[in-house]
Amino acid sequence: MISQLRPDESHALLREHKLGRFGCVAEGAPYVVPVHYLFDGDSVYLHSLPGRKITALRANPRACLQVDEIKDEFHWRSVLAFGSYEEITDPDERERVLCELFARLPHFTPVESAMTHVTGLPETIVFRLRIDTITGVAEKWS
Amino acid sequence: MISQLRPDESHALLREHKLGRFGCVAEGAPYVVPVHYLFDGDSVYLHSLPGRKITALRANPRACLQVDEIKDEFHWRSVLAFGSYEEITDPDERERVLCELFARLPHFTPVESAMTHVTGLPETIVFRLRIDTITGVAEKWS
Numbered sequence: 001m002i003s004q005l006r007p008d009e010s011h012a013l014l015r016e017h018k019l020g021r022f023g024c025v026a027e028g029a030p031y032v033v034p035v036h037y038l039f040d041g042d043s044v045y046l047h048s049l050p051g052r053k054i055t056a057l058r059a060n061p062r063a064c065l066q067v068d069e070i071k072d073e074f075h076w077r078s079v080l081a082f083g084s085y086e087e088i089t090d091p092d093e094r095e096r097v098l099c100e101l102f103a104r105l106p107h108f109t110p111v112e113s114a115m116t117h118v119t120g121l122p123e124t125i126v127f128r129l130r131i132d133t134i135t136g137v138a139e140k141w142s
Numbered sequence: 143m144i145s146q147l148r149p150d151e152s153h154a155l156l157r158e159h160k161l162g163r164f165g166c167v168a169e170g171a172p173y174v175v176p177v178h179y180l181f182d183g184d185s186v187y188l189h190s191l192p193g194r195k196i197t198a199l200r201a202n203p204r205a206c207l208q209v210d211e212i213k214d215e216f217h218w219r220s221v222l223a224f225g226s227y228e229e230i231t232d233p234d235e236r237e238r239v240l241c242e243l244f245a246r247l248p249h250f251t252p253v254e255s256a257m258t259h260v261t262g263l264p265e266t267i268v269f270r271l272r273i274d275t276i277t278g279v280a281e282k283w284s
Binding site: 019021023024025028029030031032033034036060062063064066068070072073076078080082105 | 163212
């Protein structure tokens with residue numbers, strides 16, 4: 001009753017959602033945090049304040065984003081997208097990505113997201129995972 | 143507006159929930175999957191079929207369980223419990239843990255969970271993470 005998702009199903013799930021769990025490796029141990037993200041079909045875009053996650057990613061750029069839909073223990077789908085960390089430092093691209101990320105969050109209006117950018121967030125690190133592998137699994141019992 | 147959770151708050155969150163995301167390191171890369179778990183205050187108990195996760199854990203026993211409550215992007219709590227993988231092979235302990243795990247799942251009755259055990263699941267691997275570190279973070283805007 002457990003089956004692999006087709007690539008198009010996994011891509012669709014990543015596009016439909018905006019909340020996932022981000023995994024990286026910090027000093028040899030796994031590190032997992034909830035994140036809001038944006039997936040454009042090739043890369044996952046995220047932002048973060050400096051901290052343990054960013055320190056870990058700069059040392060080991062391999063990371064993953066896990067996104068799921070869980071109704072109960074017999075009905076769920078989970079997708080895992082693997083990629084490598086790339087910091088976005090170009091000011092125009094950074095602004096574009098931040099605006100798109102904030103525009104997807106329900107409590108930011110587009111105006112607020114633009115204002116948030118204009119007023120600063122100088123510490124915020126914007127980055128992508130260039131996705132090279134996506135796996136998806138589903139369990140479904142009638 | 144982001145604050146650390148007190149240890150008792152982090153423990154309570156781990157006890158209240160039963161669905162989390164499990165992280166381990168597979169061949170140097172992070173690997174994250176949704177799991178149902180049981181936390182007894184010292185260890186997190188899980189079960190799994192053989193596969194990539196178990197292979198990874200036998201090679202690198204460091205793992206984590208991430209559990210969160212997310213209302214929206216401004217109101218959330220997330221706990222991360224780190225520990226080391228230990229397979230439970232003693233038949234009596236394995237039976238006790240499996241029954242307790244299944245009893246917590248809404249679609250198993252205690253009778254079903256006992257039957258599930260009696261009828262087999264011979265492949266299922268039962269394991270604990272002996273938790274040595276718990277961190278918890280909350281964001282709350284009025």
